Amino acid sequence: MxxxxxxxxxxxxxxxxxxxxxxxxxxxxxxxxxxxxxxxxxxxxxxxxxxxxxxxxxxxxxxxxxxxxxxxxxxxxxxxxxxxxxxxxxxxxxxxxxxxxxxxxxxxxxxxxxxxxxxxxxxxxxxxxxxxxxxxxxxxxxxxxxxxxxxxGNGERPITVQNLSVQDGGSAIVGNVAQHAHLAVGEPGASINAGPVPSREAGKRENDRAAAMQGATA
Structure with a gap:
């Protein structure tokens, strides 16, 4: 039929x-x-x-x-x-x-x-x-x-960030970061929080303080 x-x-x-x-x-x-x-x-x-x-x-x-x-x-x-x-x-x-x-x-x-x-x-x-x-x-x-x-996929396109620039006093994540929409997630096992990055002025003051202490001891 x-x-x-x-x-x-x-x-x-x-x-x-x-x-x-x-x-x-x-x-x-x-x-x-x-x-x-x-x-x-x-x-x-x-x-x-x-x-x-x-x-x-x-x-x-x-x-x-x-x-x-x-x-x-x-x-x-x-x-x-x-x-x-x-x-x-x-x-x-x-x-x-x-x-x-x-x-x-x-x-x-x-x-x-x-x-x-x-x-x-x-x-x-x-x-x-x-x-x-x-x-x-x-x-x-x-x-x-x-x-x-x-x-x-509702119009969302995944973005992979491989290079990261860190300014003085900032913090960094080591490893590739995959960004999807408004969510950023580090790759499993590769994301390590590097913590605050000391500035150049802070490092110089620390070196001067150490040199002064050595001179006083001498």
Whole structure:
């Protein structure tokens, strides 16, 4: 039994745990068909896998993926299945991740398509143009991956401090210090409180006092 995907329902999708199989997709001339014995269960499983909150979001994502899967001016069912599988593997957790993940798999498909064109191109000028396109796509994918990681980490970026300058009268921590957000923590076993650092004037006075005591004793 198959069910044609509709876009007039608002059935919410739950978080996908990755353990259940995702239904297959069949393309027809007029619709995208989700193949599953239970129509509602099939749409729900697909929505969970793609991070879609309802059927409207699911319909939109599948339609966009279908257009990105085009080969020789025709949507490719196998290519679409691959893109759905990749999105399932990344496991988007909300609408933002669903949109970003759809872009990532689309950019990946475009990147590999450019790589294929480069492999079959003998003309030097065309090779240079395709290489530039391939490079931009690869950089875009890397930027998308970084954006996804930052989103999942609430935008926080770890900072490692390895060099530390200590002023007179200050204190120091020996070892690398990792700073995350507003919290600074020294590495285990490497953080030692060096205590106050004496100033030059204090050291000079101490030396003069010691010399005076030696003179008086003599």
């Amino acid at each position: 198959t069910t044609a995907l509709t876009c007039n329902s608002t059935t919410p999708a739950t978080k996908y745990d990755g353990s259940r199989p995702t239904p297959r997709i069949k393309l027809t001339r007029r619709s995208i068909v989700i193949k599953h014995p239970d129509a509602q269960a099939g749409e729900r499983l697909m929505a969970e896998a793609l991070g879609a909150v309802d059927r409207d979001a699911l319909h939109g994502i599948l339609k966009q993926l279908m257009k990105a899967s085009v080969i020789l001016q025709k949507p490719d069912e196998a290519n679409l299945a691959f893109m759905v599988s990749m999105m399932k593997g990344i496991a988007p957790r909300d609408s933002l991740e669903a949109m970003l993940t759809a872009q990532m798999v689309s950019v990946h498909v475009a990147t590999m398509r450019s790589a294929c064109r480069l492999a079959f191109t003998e003309d030097l000028a065309q090779q240079e143009g395709i290489t530039r396109t391939l490079t931009r796509l690869a950089r875009t994918f890397a930027a998308q991956l970084e954006a996804l990681n930052r989103h999942r």
